[in-house]
Amino acid sequence: MNTPFSFVDWFRHSSPYINAHRGRTFVVLIEGEAMEGSRGESLIQDLALLHTLGVHLVVVFGIRSQVHRALENDGLQPVRHQGRWVADDTIMARVERVAAEQRLWLEARLSLGLPNTPLHGIELTTVSGNLVMAKPLGVREGVDFQRSGEVRRVRAAGIRAQLEQRVLVLLPPLGFSSTGEVFDLDAAEVAQQAAVALKADKLILLGEADGLRDSEDQLLRQMSPSEAAPLLAGEDPESELARHLGIACQAALHGVARTHLLSWRDPDALLGELFTRDGIGTMITQHRYEQLRAAEIGDIGGLLELLEPLERNGMLVPRSRERLEHEVDDYVVIDRDGMIIGCAALHRFADARVGELACVAVHPEYRSGARGERLLAEVERLAKREGLDNLFALTTHTTHWFLEHGFALASFEALPPLRRDAYNHARKSKVLVKPL
Incomplete structure (x- = not known):
């Protein structure tokens, strides 16, 4: 000290x-x-x-x-x-x-x-x-x-x-x-x-x-x-x-x-x-002192605390408490002794047989332990189990990370219709797709 x-x-x-x-x-x-x-x-x-x-x-x-x-x-x-x-x-x-x-x-x-x-x-x-x-x-x-x-x-x-x-x-x-x-x-x-x-x-x-x-x-x-x-x-x-x-x-x-x-x-x-x-x-x-698990409603406070700095600097789209509560079943988290230090979401588009990998975040103090890769692997596992054919992601800051992990750049038209309707054109997010 x-x-x-x-x-x-x-x-x-x-x-x-x-x-x-x-x-x-x-x-x-x-x-x-x-x-x-x-x-x-x-x-x-x-x-x-x-x-x-x-x-x-x-x-x-x-x-x-x-x-x-x-x-x-x-x-x-x-x-x-x-x-x-x-x-x-x-x-x-x-x-x-x-x-x-x-x-x-x-x-x-x-x-x-x-x-x-x-x-x-x-x-x-x-x-x-x-x-x-x-x-x-x-x-x-x-x-x-x-x-x-x-x-x-x-x-x-x-x-x-x-x-x-x-x-x-x-x-x-x-x-x-x-x-x-x-x-x-x-x-x-x-x-x-x-x-x-x-x-x-x-x-x-x-x-x-x-x-x-x-x-x-x-x-x-x-x-x-x-x-x-x-x-x-x-x-x-x-x-x-x-x-x-x-x-x-x-x-x-x-x-x-x-x-x-x-x-x-x-x-x-x-x-x-x-x-x-x-x-x-x-x-x-x-x-396990640190475990990767499905998110629970009690994790919402920890998720908000983890995501707020990334939303503030524009890396992530802001998510309200109500939205997180509504979508909590889509999230997986890394829990380290009661603190949420990582998360990712899998939003399903079952009709198109694709899933969106969203909200991938790791606490700044814990980014050296391949935790992002663990979150990606878990989302891929869940997507395959549910019979999805592809994962897509939208990003403004981390394009190279997705490219290094098997994603490829794609056009706006590669998104499922419902996701195209919700796309924020002002952010100009890159579209990346990975076949499963």
């Missing part, structure tokens, strides 16, 4: 998300590296801000890096198998100590309220406890994992009761058994199981990587579990990214609406992902 005005503009655009997130349940995983040195301070402040905005927060904290350092200092080298270490009593003593220290550090930071700190005036209550039940990993491929365990169940009712009282819940990577034992757990698994048990609205995984990238190193903003599966297969199974991606896919398949992969290295990642339309990291979801 370079000026106060750009901040105000950002704040205005974030207001729908502030309202949408209020009362929602977010499970946030913070890996141990994120809290070392001074790195954890800004994260703590962002979590406190989310709390004040009415978000119900469950924070799972990792301790792997801190435990590694404690073991190295004591000259201990744990046995590793299948991506986990064997937690014998000696290892487990360090795990329990570090988990307690880390929990106390977090509670202290979340209690900070000095006048010169971002948490001034915020009273934030935290709670932790035996909220995750565990069972031992047991013996696998001849290796006894001893006190390394996996989640048996999450006490969702107890956590919800705390959240309803505006309490922030802290979950360490530890679990408790009915026999009174404590087990070392994978923090990412705790986060995933908690999100599923709580039917959380979001699972947020803060790790080293800023998300998933394609072969050209471009950040992938959104993926479904099936789309992410090939990338998961290509990752080192013991890497943090593979672990997070696997957890994200499992969470999506078990009902968590959205899982976000973010980097703790970016101090703006958490708030940037939650309060901007495009986000900063990668989101794994079963439900």
Whole structure:
């Protein structure tokens, strides 16, 4: 943000998300590296801000890096198998100590309220406890994992009761058994199981990587579990990214609406992902964040907002609300998280077996993703399904775009009679036709 005005503009655009997130349940995983040195301070402040905005927060904290350092200092080298270490009593003593220290550090930071700190005036209550039940990993491929365990169940009712009282819940990577034992757990698994048990609205995984990238190193903003599966297969199974991606896919398949992969290295990642339309990291979801669909009557306001600038500069013929409501069944739209960022219409002239491709529009900020081509392909699909032989379009500004997509210039007489009668000769629109 370079000026106060750009901040105000950002704040205005974030207001729908502030309202949408209020009362929602977010499970946030913070890996141990994120809290070392001074790195954890800004994260703590962002979590406190989310709390004040009415978000119900469950924070799972990792301790792997801190435990590694404690073991190295004591000259201990744990046995590793299948991506986990064997937690014998000696290892487990360090795990329990570090988990307690880390929990106390977090509670202290979340209690900070000095006048010169971002948490001034915020009273934030935290709670932790035996909220995750565990069972031992047991013996696998001849290796006894001893006190390394996996989640048996999450006490969702107890956590919800705390959240309803505006309490922030802290979950360490530890679990408790009915026999009174404590087990070392994978923090990412705790986060995933908690999100599923709580039917959380979001699972947020803060790790080293800023998300998933394609072969050209471009950040992938959104993926479904099936789309992410090939990338998961290509990752080192013991890497943090593979672990997070696997957890994200499992969470999506078990009902968590959205899982976000973010980097703790970016101090703006958490708030940037939650309060901007495009986000900063990668989101794994079963439900499309951006979808091409038939228009509905509730889209009229969004269509008017999208079309008005293009009508003002003469690219499109002005359309009234009444006209759009009357013709809404002719439109397809691209909906990006509740915002209409693209549209096109197919007006049918069934007697002539032709259709008019009209009102093709894409929001200026989203014109780099071949969305116009997607709209054209959908209109062509609908036209073919209805047995139309040709598409025609009228344009004053974008003749070359239509030519590049298979249309050819045609005469005024190529229009069906009803469309010739409604033609605005003052605009002198070019006529283009594409056979189907």
